[in-house]
Amino acid sequence: MLKGQMVIGQSGGPTAVINQSLVGAILAARECEEVTGVLGAKHGIAGIMNEDFIDLTTQSIEQLEDVANTPAAALGSVRLKPGQEECEKVFEVFKKNNVRFFFYIGGNDSAETAHIIAEMAKQENYDFCTVHIPKTIDNDLRVTDHCPGFASAARFVALAFMGDDRDNAALSGVKINVVMGRDAGFLTAASALAKQGDDCGPHLIYVPERAFSVERFQYDVKAVVQKYGRCVVAVSEGITDEHGAPVMTSGERDSHGNLQLSGTGALGDFLSGKVKEAYGDEAVRVRADTFGYLQRSFPSVVSKVDAKEARMVGDFAVRHAVNHGIPGSVAIKRLSSMPYDSECFITPLSTVAREATSLDDRYINADGNGVTEAWLAYVKPLVGDLPKIGILS
Amino acid sequence: MLKGQMVIGQSGGPTAVINQSLVGAILAARECEEVTGVLGAKHGIAGIMNEDFIDLTTQSIEQLEDVANTPAAALGSVRLKPGQEECEKVFEVFKKNNVRFFFYIGGNDSAETAHIIAEMAKQENYDFCTVHIPKTIDNDLRVTDHCPGFASAARFVALAFMGDDRDNAALSGVKINVVMGRDAGFLTAASALAKQGDDCGPHLIYVPERAFSVERFQYDVKAVVQKYGRCVVAVSEGITDEHGAPVMTSGERDSHGNLQLSGTGALGDFLSGKVKEAYGDEAVRVRADTFGYLQRSFPSVVSKVDAKEARMVGDFAVRHAVNHGIPGSVAIKRLSSMPYDSECFITPLSTVAREATSLDDRYINADGNGVTEAWLAYVKPLVGDLPKIGILS
Numbered sequence: 202m203l204k205g206q207m208v209i210g211q212s213g214g215p216t217a218v219i220n221q222s223l224v225g226a227i228l229a230a231r232e233c234e235e236v237t238g239v240l241g242a243k244h245g246i247a248g249i250m251n252e253d254f255i256d257l258t259t260q261s262i263e264q265l266e267d268v269a270n271t272p273a274a275a276l277g278s279v280r281l282k283p284g285q286e287e288c289e290k291v292f293e294v295f296k297k298n299n300v301r302f303f304f305y306i307g308g309n310d311s312a313e314t315a316h317i318i319a320e321m322a323k324q325e326n327y328d329f330c331t332v333h334i335p336k337t338i339d340n341d342l343r344v345t346d347h348c349p350g351f352a353s354a355a356r357f358v359a360l361a362f363m364g365d366d367r368d369n370a371a372l373s374g375v376k377i378n379v380v381m382g383r384d385a386g387f388l389t390a391a392s393a394l395a396k397q398g399d400d401c402g403p404h405l406i407y408v409p410e411r412a413f414s415v416e417r418f419q420y421d422v423k424a425v426v427q428k429y430g431r432c433v434v435a436v437s438e439g440i441t442d443e444h445g446a447p448v449m450t451s452g453e454r455d456s457h458g459n460l461q462l463s464g465t466g467a468l469g470d471f472l473s474g475k476v477k478e479a480y481g482d483e484a485v486r487v488r489a490d491t492f493g494y495l496q497r498s499f500p501s502v503v504s505k506v507d508a509k510e511a512r513m514v515g516d517f518a519v520r521h522a523v524n525h526g527i528p529g530s531v532a533i534k535r536l537s538s539m540p541y542d543s544e545c546f547i548t549p550l551s552t553v554a555r556e557a558t559s560l561d562d563r564y565i566n567a568d569g570n571g572v573t574e575a576w577l578a579y580v581k582p583l584v585g586d587l588p589k590i591g592i593l594s
Numbered sequence: 595m596l597k598g599q600m601v602i603g604q605s606g607g608p609t610a611v612i613n614q615s616l617v618g619a620i621l622a623a624r625e626c627e628e629v630t631g632v633l634g635a636k637h638g639i640a641g642i643m644n645e646d647f648i649d650l651t652t653q654s655i656e657q658l659e660d661v662a663n664t665p666a667a668a669l670g671s672v673r674l675k676p677g678q679e680e681c682e683k684v685f686e687v688f689k690k691n692n693v694r695f696f697f698y699i700g701g702n703d704s705a706e707t708a709h710i711i712a713e714m715a716k717q718e719n720y721d722f723c724t725v726h727i728p729k730t731i732d733n734d735l736r737v738t739d740h741c742p743g744f745a746s747a748a749r750f751v752a753l754a755f756m757g758d759d760r761d762n763a764a765l766s767g768v769k770i771n772v773v774m775g776r777d778a779g780f781l782t783a784a785s786a787l788a789k790q791g792d793d794c795g796p797h798l799i800y801v802p803e804r805a806f807s808v809e810r811f812q813y814d815v816k817a818v819v820q821k822y823g824r825c826v827v828a829v830s831e832g833i834t835d836e837h838g839a840p841v842m843t844s845g846e847r848d849s850h851g852n853l854q855l856s857g858t859g860a861l862g863d864f865l866s867g868k869v870k871e872a873y874g875d876e877a878v879r880v881r882a883d884t885f886g887y888l889q890r891s892f893p894s895v896v897s898k899v900d901a902k903e904a905r906m907v908g909d910f911a912v913r914h915a916v917n918h919g920i921p922g923s924v925a926i927k928r929l930s931s932m933p934y935d936s937e938c939f940i941t942p943l944s945t946v947a948r949e950a951t952s953l954d955d956r957y958i959n960a961d962g963n964g965v966t967e968a969w970l971a972y973v974k975p976l977v978g979d980l981p982k983i984g985i986l987s
Contacts, residue, residue: 211764214765215760215761215764215765217757220984241986244764255986255987257986260986260987264984264986265984266984267982267983267984268984268985268986269984270981270982270984271760271981271982271983271984271985272757272760272761273757273760273761273763273764274764274765275760275764275984275985275986276986277763277764277765277766278764278765279765280765360892360893360894361888361892363893364610364665364666364888364891364892364893365887365888365891367608367664367665367666367667367668367891368608368665368666368887368890368891370666370670371604371608371637371666371667371668371670371671372607372608372667372670372671372672372673373670376887465859465862465863465882466858466859466860466862466863466884467859467863469858469859470858470859470860488887489858490884490886490887490888491859491883491884491886492888493883493884494758494761494769494881494883495754495757495758495883495885495888497761498757498758498760498761499753499754499757500753500756500757500981501753501895501981502894502895588663588664588893588894589660589663589664590660590664591613591657591658591659591660591661591662591663591664591668592660592661592664592668593634593648593650593653593657593661593668593669594648594653
């Protein structure tokens, strides 16, 4: 049985419930006598290398519950993808501090970091267990049914479209909303939950899993306007053309080498221009919004299932590590959709690390401009009940 | 005593609670025997001219309550500022249908429309009463303490900044958020409610009431980063330079001749560039978001005071018109801030029509980059309690 200190860190883009996972892990660790100390790494791997730790055994339950209900990473996050050298430094710090448990809350990049460190421990015969705790609003981790963090972001997107569709119905025109999701369309597809009636938007949904054609987009928009006198469009920030080139980017890259697509209106403005072009001299009201960071950090719009599961995966990770000592990534298995029920299981780090997944074909409609009933059946229980739209008739 | 049909319409940019005012008016009208019919005008003045009405006496209370809780204008809105000819047409329709009461829910432009029609009735000795029901997220109507619609938008902005500040604390850098408010900084100033600790953002707040200097902005941001290692900025979409020229616009105008500033990342991108410029070769993470239409139409983030008062002004307008027959605009008087209490009164249409107001000098700090305690005392009771931010220490 392993016995020693534990380190926990948070990595990548924050979510509304990532602190639920942190608190779930802290509270579980406090109950385990095998865990002799609970160290929070400030800004993930960066904090470990600098031994910038915070003692997580002293906070009151009340304080921890406040943290759990606060969006974004309470320990600070990091976008560092460590190489061999950095991982060696991390491992040195672990050995020096008798760290026997390491929990890293993050996406596939964080799973890869955990994987490298786990392999290193094995090679050195250092008794050690590292468990990756999943989090990502993108919902693009393999193996798991879905990722903690996604459902709350999806709830924000669904509510945003619900209100914005009413706004568009009040002042008709074409409205384009750019949603986060570089390579996976899960979050953009969640906008479909806003639709409570046949004529409600979003009327068109474009995800990165399908090549985007400007001509087809123009045709689609005109057809919807013809039918309903207006059109609300959901589009992923990461849509690409038939050659895989981004339709529009701001050109910047983050430290993972990913193109930075959020935080700018470039894609929305570009698509607005294309709609106006399609109408030529005909007057048409076109507006675009880029939802940006609000999608991942908005307080008070949290899915109950998401908050509960985020807590659950943190708790499960610690108990698994302490009881079994086998490295892995926590995944969620859906037991039932109605009523919704789920449980955790462990999957090898290699099955989650590095490569991500994307929206399954069966969730995208044949025209590539909307979602299917199967998608709604998948996502609805995660996001939870939404307010009822009242319409005058 | 006036007796006849009533017409009600909604105008201008929607809000999260404009339908509360509509339902307040409908329910009051149903109780008044002087009101022989309740006609909802589709898309405001445009619907009246085309006699495009919906009978508002048939809906169930349940349906109306659903409508009241749904953002944006359930009757449809319009941005038409009618001239003399259009107003004559409206008046014709009113006479033809024995309309004796007219209620127009909107901002200062709508008050002006109501004013012109009221004057027309007086000249023609047509017994008629028109009452303007205030609504605007901009909070820029004269006379009233504040405007229905503002507090819910302010709540959205405060929550957005609260989460985004935690996001920025997790992944440090400079974050610029562009908030709605073409000429008035009320909504941008509401971002200050997000600040629950000295080091919390927004650290800088720029409103259109103060000339914006790019150099001063660069200086301010660097000073905050120096102190806290990061910086969250709130900036109104309508900031102008010392000559009154917009710092950055998309160049488009709506039918009121207003520059269209929302729905594009132009200002945020411009300011991001200026921050990077200030840092020269030094690496700095800079991001910008433009909150856009979500601010005015997001469901489920509604201020309780706002919802209640929006209902109240609709109810008051009808009872005033029926009981007194004197045209005017409904205004809100704050009776107490702690505990919060308010009541309605009527102010002449001319005191609200046309000209708008802006953020009082005493609400803006001496440096022109933040707000005062007086502002927080004014806005806090309107927005209501906000979630508590939990911080690890």
